[in-house]
Amino acid sequence: MNKDIDSRGVVVVGAGPTGLLLAADLAEAGVPVTLLERRHEGLSNLSRALVVHATTLEAFDARDIAAPLIERGAPVKSLRLFDTAVVDVSELPTPYPYLLVVPQYETEAVLYRRLERLGVRIRYETEVVGLRQDTDGVTVTVRDTSGTREERAAYVVGTDGSHSSVRSLLGVEFPGxxxxxxxxxxxxxxxxxxxxxxxxxxxxxxxxxxxxxxxxxxxxxxxxxxxxxxxxxxxxxxxxxxxxxxxxxxxxxxxxxxxxxxxxxxxRQAERYRVGRVFLSGDAAHTHSPAGGQGMNTGLLDAANLSWKLIAVLRGRAGEALLDSYEAERYPVGAAVVKGSGRLLRAAQVKMTPARKARNLAMHFALARPAVNRRLGYALSGLWISYAAPHGAHPLTGHRAGDVALAGTPSRLFEALRGGGFVLVAPAELHEAAAKAGVKTAVSADGGPVRLIRPDGYIAWAADAPTAEDVAEAITAAGA
The missing domain is CATH 3.30.70.2450 (Alpha-Beta Plaits)
Structure with missing residues (x-):
């Protein structure tokens, strides 16, 4: 066996949408990344996923790849369910108040071009056949056309689908x-x-x-x-x-x-998303019915959540405990998506004609109420997702920041997030502490609380009238 050792980097197994986004985020931050794929070279021509939701488009905007994807897709502002019931997403509080209907291969093409610009090459026809962990890293046994060898990395992420070899090698159950x-x-x-x-x-x-x-x-x-x-x-x-x-x-x-x-x-949902230095994301962690079009979107947001945490730890800005928050935050989201898509599916499978008529009528009148329509729109779009905050934290902590209007250039938060890293939205007199820590700064065009925005667009910390010392402490605590 030949041994190629790089204990600093990350091996990502699986070059579907989740793996493409994760690998590119790591590469953009300067983290050595190896992307392995069992398929032959070339993008998959399968197009199983077809809807990209608003929250995913926001994540793409923060990576400057929303516009090329939107050019390839068809925005749809309403969805007819069960005869005459209509879900209207055109008023959702997002720059992308629609469902973008686009074949999965087009989404993969946009993600692949970003990866290519960052100089990462996919190693096709390469299969992971063994994993061995220790306190310093992971030894990965891979098999490709030239034989079998071992490679070394600090962390491994399995984004290799519902039949994940990484999950199997970890011995993680996938009940369902x-x-x-x-x-x-x-x-x-x-x-x-x-x-x-x-x-x-x-x-x-x-x-x-x-x-x-x-x-x-x-x-x-x-x-x-x-x-x-x-x-x-x-x-x-x-x-x-x-x-x-x-x-x-x-x-x-x-x-x-x-x-x-x-x-x-x-x-199905994996019983665990993390085993030591190995993580599961996307379909390797959860799979469910196509109802609601959540599968690819949930996987992409898994990657957005995990990438910045790996970067923070590998750069020495945060301890290993930060990586535990990946499963703590994303496992409940995966469980909710599996449950929600299952509910939609079971509603669609009502057999008896009187029951179907009652379902259709109930859905029609329920969705005629703006509050109910908006709630279902939030559920479909991913705008409902928030993460637990520490006791006593500001009410905004853990919530999606949204595309905050900024004074000056850039004029929007999603533009400020491009290139990765945290963004402090605060009055100019509080910027010095952030600048010392290498954190980007911006001033809100509309005032409001001071907010420290994570690279995935969620609020890590907020305060109404903090001191410079408060800001410095929050930056350190967040791993920024």
Missing amino acids: HTVVASVMLVDARLSQPPEARIATNTDGDKFAFVAPFKDGFHRIICWDRKHAKAETEPVELSEVREILRETLGTDFGMGEPRWSSRFHSDE
Whole structure:
């Protein structure tokens, strides 16, 4: 065996969206990063995920990659559920009050270009077959086309999907069950597209979802629980057309597809997200039904949460305890997403006609109430996410900062967050302590409390009238 040793860096296993974002964040901070992928070279042409939510677009904005992704997608401001019930996201408090419908391969392409600019190359056809930890780092046994060897890193992150080899090597359980078998995905043109840009309905056993891509194609997700087929079976267009007609009243003049696939959907969550120096993110940590389009988005936000913490520890600005906060913050989010998507799925699977009519009527009247509509919009978009704060902390601590308007240049918080690092939003007389610590500073255009913003856009600390000493202590405590 040959040994390539670099105990300073991070090995990221899996070059899907979660791994691409995480590896690029580390590289941008100057952390040595190795990105391993079992696939052959080239971006995946699969497009299973199709919706990017507002909170994810905010994270992309903070990395200056939101605009190129939006150019590739189709913004949709409302979603029709169960006949006539409509969720309106156009008034959400975010620069991105819509669902961006975009194929996963386009999202991966934007993430890959950022990684490429930072000089990180993906090592394809490389599989992790062994892990061994000690107090100083992790020894990773990898197998590629040239054979088997060991590599050394300070930390390892498994972003290698629901069948994660990293999770398996750690011995972490992944409890749960299959909730839908034989889900069909089809990308096709529709000669008579639905009036609502996103349409979905179900009769209990059959389910259909239709959404537009920017290039004129539509994504169709559908299944028939009574006639589930093996995942190896090809998708029959007659089968898809029948489901569309029976759930949405028409097949919309669906043409020949450019791509189709069949898969099953599980509800599972890893029992742990951290084992020593090894972490799990994305589908390696949680998987659930496609209801709500949460999967890829949750994984990307996992990466945004973990990357800055690894950077802070590797730079010596924070102790190992900071890394424990990754599981403490993201595990409840993963659990909530699994539970929420499961609720939507079970609502879609109501079989009896009277019960379906009651469900449709209840959803229609509930979503006609602005407060209920807004709450569901928050749930779909990820704007609901906040993290626990220490006892006695300012009420803003742990909450999403939002795109704070700033005086001067840059004029927005998300622009100030670009390049990584914390940002102190405070009057100019409090900037000296931040400058000494290498923390970026800005002045709020609208006043308000002093806020120390984490690199992932959440508020690490806030105070109404702090002293310079208070600010310096908060910066040290946060690992900034």
